[in-house]
Amino acid sequence: MKILALCTGNPEKLAGKSYKTGIFKHAVNGPVMIDAEGLVGDAICNRKHHGGVDQAVYVEGSLTLDWWAQQLGRPHEPGTFGENMVISGLDNRDVSVGDRFVADSLVLEVTACRIPCATFAARMADPKFVKRYTGAARPGIYCRVIQGGVVGAGISVEHHPFPGEKVTMPELMETFGRRLSETDRARYLAAPVHHKLRALLEAQR
Secondary structure (H helix, E strand, O other), rough: EOOOOOOEEEEOOOOOOOEEOOOOOOEEOOOOOOOEEEEOOOOOOOOOOOOHHHOOOOEEEHHHHHHHHHHHHHOOOOOOOOOOOEOOOOHHHHHHHEEEEEEEOOEEEEEEEOOOOOHHHHOOOOHHHHHHHHHHHOOOOOEEEEEOEOOOOOOOOOOOOOOOOEEEHHHHHHHHOOOOOOHHHHHOOOOOHHHHHHHHHHHHH
C-alpha cells in the first residue's frame, strides 16, 4: 500500500448555502506535516462535528473510491469526498476500529466511520446521496494521530489490524444511533473508539 494523495482545503461556500465548509479538498504537491489535529493547513469549519483529535485525518481507500467511480459513472479527483488521504489497495470494508496505518514516522489509529450529512450530499450535487452512501456500506475512515510526521504521495503504508475483536466500518455505520446489546457494547468499548461514541456507549450501561 502507498499514499496516493494527501488533500487539504480552504473554507468555501456551497451553492445555495450560507455557511462555509472545508469539504472541498484538493491534492497537495509535496510533503505535508500531520500533527495531532490533522494535516497542517487544512480547513475545518464546523468543529462541532468535524476535526478534533479523534477525527484528525479522514482516509479513503483507493478500491472504495474506484467502486464509487463505477457507480457514479465518472472518475473523480482525490479529495472529492472530502478525504485527507487516499491509500492504494485499501477497501474501506476491510478496516476496523483500532487498525493502524504506518507511513514512515506517521502512525494513524482508526476511531470511527464517516456518517454522511447534508453538506456531503450538497457537495455531490445529489440530495439523495446520504441514503445512497449509507446503503453502499463502504464508509470512509476517521483516524487519530498516534505519532505525527511529514509524509507525501508515494510513501509506503503498512496496515496493522487491531488485535482484539473487530468492529468494522460497515458495522459502525449500520449501528449508528442504535442501542447495542451488552455483548456488542463491551466489544465496542474494548476497541479505541471515538471519544464521543465511547461516552454514548458508557451512558447506556
